[in-house]
Amino acid sequence: MAVSGLKNRIEKNLAPSLIIRLSEVDAPMRLAARAKRARGQRGSVELFFAFDDASSAYALISLAELVNQRDVDLIPRPVVDRGIPDDPAVDRKRSYAIDDAVRLFARGGTELVRRTPIDPEATAWLAQWVADAPQSAALTDFTVEAVRLLWLTDGQQPDRERFERLWSEKLGGSPPAVGDGLASNELRMARLRMYETPAAWVTGRWFFAHERVAQIGEWLDRLGWEER
Amino acid sequence: MSSETIEFFFSFRSPYSYLAAPRAFQLPENYEVDIRFRGVMPMAMRGQSVPSQKRIHTMFDTKREANRLGMPFGPVFDPIGDGAVRCLRVSELAVGQQLEKQFVLAVSRAIWAEGVDVSSDEGLRPICIAAGLDWHACLQAISDPLIEARVEKNVEDLLELGQWGVPVFRFRDQLLWGQDRIEDLERLLDAAGLRR
Numbered sequence: 001m002a003v004s005g006l007k008n009r010i011e012k013n014l015a016p017s018l019i020i021r022l023s024e025v026d027a028p029m030r031l032a033a034r035a036k037r038a039r040g041q042r043g044s045v046e047l048f049f050a051f052d053d054a055s056s057a058y059a060l061i062s063l064a065e066l067v068n069q070r071d072v073d074l075i076p077r078p079v080v081d082r083g084i085p086d087d088p089a090v091d092r093k094r095s096y097a098i099d100d101a102v103r104l105f106a107r108g109g110t111e112l113v114r115r116t117p118i119d120p121e122a123t124a125w126l127a128q129w130v131a132d133a134p135q136s137a138a139l140t141d142f143t144v145e146a147v148r149l150l151w152l153t154d155g156q157q158p159d160r161e162r163f164e165r166l167w168s169e170k171l172g173g174s175p176p177a178v179g180d181g182l183a184s185n186e187l188r189m190a191r192l193r194m195y196e197t198p199a200a201w202v203t204g205r206w207f208f209a210h211e212r213v214a215q216i217g218e219w220l221d222r223l224g225w226e227e228r
Numbered sequence: 229m230s231s232e233t234i235e236f237f238f239s240f241r242s243p244y245s246y247l248a249a250p251r252a253f254q255l256p257e258n259y260e261v262d263i264r265f266r267g268v269m270p271m272a273m274r275g276q277s278v279p280s281q282k283r284i285h286t287m288f289d290t291k292r293e294a295n296r297l298g299m300p301f302g303p304v305f306d307p308i309g310d311g312a313v314r315c316l317r318v319s320e321l322a323v324g325q326q327l328e329k330q331f332v333l334a335v336s337r338a339i340w341a342e343g344v345d346v347s348s349d350e351g352l353r354p355i356c357i358a359a360g361l362d363w364h365a366c367l368q369a370i371s372d373p374l375i376e377a378r379v380e381k382n383v384e385d386l387l388e389l390g391q392w393g394v395p396v397f398r399f400r401d402q403l404l405w406g407q408d409r410i411e412d413l414e415r416l417l418d419a420a421g422l423r424r
Binding site for chain 1: 301304392
């Protein structure tokens, strides 16, 4: 076989077929999960999401319900910069995400109230608050509630004072000063080879979170973090 | 013939299109609708970049989805280039003979579950014949500029609808992107009173 023919076969046949086979190797992850449980630690679902993204809203709310009955924490990791560089379809995707989220929420009988895209900068301060605060159940609770306010309650421009009141109610005090949390989340997302929100990282695997909620549940089951 | 039509935008290079096809072609069995197959050129052949992490994630994710659907996935032979072009043009021939369901299901399974190189005659020929197509007519279709123009029109129409990836379903004024949105499409069809 000529060199070009061999290269063609590797790129089109052998490499992708090998990746598919490797995708079924899960023993190391299951072992890691078992070791974690043996140390008395809980599982985690890290959700890389954007407050301005309708798909993220669906993912966050759905995953919060999914982990509720398991020994698993939902860790919100907000980002602002994401997506494929120079993607020509970015505006169309943002608009389509709303139409799609309307149908996703409708599956569970919930209405998506906001029907217009949010500019990423309009909620960047909210992302910064969550990214710069220490992880806690109260922070996750605040994040879910903030997303509900943004997408399920009204279609108004995000009102900073309203969210400051919610912060005080859920976590006490004022939101944190600007730190490096957002940059750190965006860097971690890139290192995990995720390129778009919402993406969930669950013990060695990542999923597009808004359309793979059931699969994330199955993966948690397989790792031993089943519903109580 | 039904009065309602669902347009089904499909790429032979998209494993998600492969996963969608059996359920898409099944829709007329359950609903008063026709499926209009619209084959489009792969994104990577339309000048759109596909990062390596997306390609790898797609293989992982498609395998999980294929397992859930009980469909085989792997070994594969990526049809990008000649393979995709040949399949698209033969699929247009098949549409004209109402054999698109047979051809599309067979060739996408060959690409995504049997590792068949459809850019070669020895790979494509038996699939065309098994689907009921005449091989010489297929060879003519592959080099027919009129058929090439029909494929280009499919791409233009997809872009005009504001869509970029596949599979995409168009029902009335609703667009649904993704093999995992067929359940939402069925909900729309139920709401429209089209269940048989």
